[in-house]
Amino acid sequence: MASTPTEHPSTTSPFPTRQKPIPYTEHNGHRTQLSSILPPLIFGTATFNHQYNSDPFALDTTGLVTSALTHGIRAFDTSPYYGPSEQLLGDALATPFVRETFPRDSYCILTKVGRVSAQEFDYSASWVRRSIARSLERLHTNYLDLVYCHDVEFVSPTEVLEAIRELRRIRDEEGKIRYVGISGYPIEVLGDMAEMILRETGEPLDAVQSYANFTLQNQTLAGPQGIQRLYNAGVSVVPNASPLGMGLLRRQGVPVGAMGDFHPAPSTLRSAVRHASDFCDQHSEKLEVIAIRYALEEWISLGSSCGSKGDPASGIPWKQESNDDVGGTKLGVSVIGVSKSEELEKTMLVWRSILDGLEGGEQTALQAGRWYRAWEWSRNRRKAVQILAEGVQEILGPWFDFAWESPDSGFVNQRKKDGEVVEEADAPWLTPAASPEAKPCDAAEFSVEKELPLR
Structure with a gap:
């Protein structure tokens, strides 16, 4: 039996009313700072894809998105690279209930450009335009709150700069984008790119998203070469994605979807994580519970210099919190x-x-209809999680702060360039949208480079 007590939300849920807009303004090129409005908890939809699930069309994505909204989540992260994710998210946000109760200006949509497939990247201005138009169509919206250049470590600084300039042109001349950022894995590359963009354009990035770099296993994002360097480069917000290390930090191991085992972690690291999971079991805890709480709770403070004052999700149905x-x-x-x-x-x-x-x-818990000692319990729970986190890190030993190679040393971008005809990147998804007979797919039918991870 788990040692964590069951927590129940308030029993009183007000009738759903039309939600208020996020207070964004733009005047003469001056925009509300992203760090004042971006919600601190973002729903990532990389799981709406075949790398994490055998058939994402069999998931209740509409129910998940609607439930997230009712619990206070006001930001969703996606990408064209995540297979059907943009379409599934867009369809969920386009239901009559969501449209009526959660107007488009009451939540943020974050997507990406540049990564076409596992082996193809296109950061050209022409492809950026095409990708943005397609994302707007799939997501059923006329603007995108934040657009990242996806996995910048796979292309040259020159290519990244071209994409950033085009995204900002679309922002300034067409109004289809509000904020521009980059995403990727290697900490040093993110820092290099952020500094280069500030130096070359005179304007800092609005956001730099890192993934799997602040977890129980790897905390380099909190170090001087991580958030401090990005802060010095003027970056407004640094979101920490994948607090479970793309599913590495789970009792059952890495997720295996229709495309097989894509995770880049070596077998020796996976073995160390299994030992860490056994350690948590011995203390009546699950590794993933400790991992998610540790990453979320610690990053709230460690990431605050590049954090946000946006309204947090209350976690309670229909309870708005500022x-x-x-x-x-x-x-x-x-x-x-x-x-x-x-x-x-x-x-x-x-x-x-x-x-x-x-x-x-203390007062917040009471206002939320929570137990009057919820604050005390939370503080004690944090201490317990920190103790177990230190134990996990001792077990990981040399694998603590280990980062896998990205890209692989033999990587070659297979995207056609220099005037060659570029084929449309929209290959058929493994299961047709809205298929009444969705079935898991045979992983043997698909070939994906396992060392190229999905965010």
């Missing part, structure tokens, strides 16, 4: 990904408890 309700300071931004409603519910309970432990948490 940043002032949880202390009024910037909170480090995290991206979570789930595939099932029970995963979302558990994650939101953890998030609610984390918020209870922030400054002014």
